[in-house]
Amino acid sequence: MLLEREFSFDAAHRLESYHGKCENLHGHTYRLSVEIEGSPDADGMIVDFARVKEIVDREVISKFDHSYLNDFIRQPSAENIARFVFERLEPLLKGPDYFLSAVRVWETPRSSVTFRRRDMESPK
Numbered sequence: 001m002l003l004e005r006e007f008s009f010d011a012a013h014r015l016e017s018y019h020g021k022c023e024n025l026h027g028h029t030y031r032l033s034v035e036i037e038g039s040p041d042a043d044g045m046i047v048d049f050a051r052v053k054e055i056v057d058r059e060v061i062s063k064f065d066h067s068y069l070n071d072f073i074r075q076p077s078a079e080n081i082a083r084f085v086f087e088r089l090e091p092l093l094k095g096p097d098y099f100l101s102a103v104r105v106w107e108t109p110r111s112s113v114t115f116r117r118r119d120m121e122s123p124k
């Protein structure tokens with residue numbers, strides 16, 4: 001089964017060596033979702049939503065919200081943000097019967113990137 005939890009944060013970024021709207025300093029209201037794959041335990045849950053929220057708030061949202069993303073990620077494109085968040089959460093969101101399967105980042109309501117577990121093997 002798949003479990004998904006959504007978050008959002010406001011942050012600024014600029015993309016260097018890119019010629020377009022994201023070259024200059026500006027902000028987005030990002031949407032983030034984490035997708036966890038697993039099987040329900042004896043309590044009928046893959047993982048408690050409250051636990052997912054606590055980990056993602058602590059590890060990602062509290063750092064990114066109202067921040068300058070370039071302070072954390074070199075070239076913070078949606079692709080690089082999704083990879084960064086996946087790598088940060090992957091060791092924390094795992095248990096005997098569940099694991100982080102994907103992280104999706106929306107830079108605008110209609111534009112998103114999904115980093116999947118299998119993308120961990122692809123070069124940066």
Ligand SMILES: [Zn+2]
Pocket residue numbers: 013021022026027028
């Ligand atoms: Zn941008």
